[in-house]
Amino acid sequence: MVLAIEKILNDEYLGRRVSIRGWIYRKRRVGKLIFLVVRDSTDIIQCVMEKNKIPAEDFKLLDKVGVESSVTLEGTLRKDDRAPTGYEIEAERIKIIGPSYNFPITRDKSDDFLLDNRHLWVRSREMNAILKIRHTVFGALHEYFREKGYYESQAPMFVTGAVEGGATLFEVPYFGKKAYLTQSSQFYLETLIFSLEKVYTVAPSFRAEKSRTRRHLTEYWHAEAEAAWYHNEDMMQDEEEMIVYIIQRVLEDRKKELEFLKRDREFLESIEKPFKKMRYEELIKFAQDHGVEIHYGDDLGADEETAITKHFDGPVFITHYPRKIKPFYHRPDPENPKVVLCHDLLAPEGYGEIIGGGERIYKLEVLLERMEENGLNPENYYWYMDLRKYGSVPHSGFGLGMDRFVWWIAGLTHIKYAIPYPRTIRRTRP
């Protein structure tokens, strides 16, 4: 029986005959010995081929092929401290399934080269670890929402208008007309709460902004939720519970991967709810006290966000932003209409914003007032306004940038490492 490499890195199989299949990760020829490090999706193991213990032809063939050849291999398992994962297979039989010669990726590769060869670089142990963490993050998100009584649904990717005035849309030809790629599913989720009450979706969002930073993609994975009867605080409570749940899952299930990436696990372990909450004006004061030059009414720039969040010991909610710097759909605070009932969640360690959310306006006249303020034509939002005409309810929602979340949890330097095939302003391949 073929076993996963992870399974045989274990005393249980010592001295026993085992079969594995995978790809040659490293190959070293030392005289009449060949050391192979074989990898599969689970781990790596060193295998030794002795020239006089396997068929001469096999040895010759193996000597010729390069790394990343796919192989099946059979042999006896033993312990050896000199082997990279502590165990080693003394091979008796080896079969080359798909040979590989001159694999393009060797040592000393630039970032850019690895991006051009992402289809091959995804095989690396680094990417393998990141992709597994990403898998766990996405899975845990679904677990959380479903457990919490949210229904999963889907919104269209082809749309005709912007959710937020400022964000730039990708225009696509649509049977002689123009359509756009969605940049948020929020408005559609808002329609669905009148049926399902609590809904969420995980979908790509597209932004045609010419952002060239370590935290931007033109196509990114957006987890969005919307809940009827929820006020701003209720939403924040679900969010912090969700964030903590997902981090716990990653800490439990992806210990090995976090370690491989040298992520500071203790820091992640220290993250607990409730998260610290700061009003926008407190944040400005906090920033000024830490030597960041920013004034009331300014939006947080990238530099400010990095500088501020480096002083955080966990994620922090920022609430009550001035209405001028937030999108029109946020509900103005009845106690101080100059600010809105919204919240951004800033990840610590310099990572910055990963969630944007808030309470939505549910009264038609307030919505009209805010649209006018922002120079928006209500006709373009007829269906969004209908929601405020027929049985409106207070409700809140948020959007989480999944790639940013993975970026932070895995402790990566650039968001492009958090997704298998990053789409940025200047890259659409592979």
Added chain:
RNA sequence: GCCGCCGUAGCUUAGUUGGCUGGAGCGGCCGGCUGUUAACCGGCAGGUCGCAGGUUCGAAUCCUGCCGGCGGCGCCA
């Protein structure tokens, strides 16, 4: 939209106050090695120094234009 940086072998790069034949590591090919750890050792092949023009006795090096790429800001999740 704005600011900055870089194009030298398949890859990573040294060489840029102009000066002899543009060096090296990895990868490739040939050979050696029974305990390697991105193995090591010896040998060989591999270059339109991004492209075009200019300055000069002489240009990878200086100037102009073009092309390609990268990083950051703004905007945003």
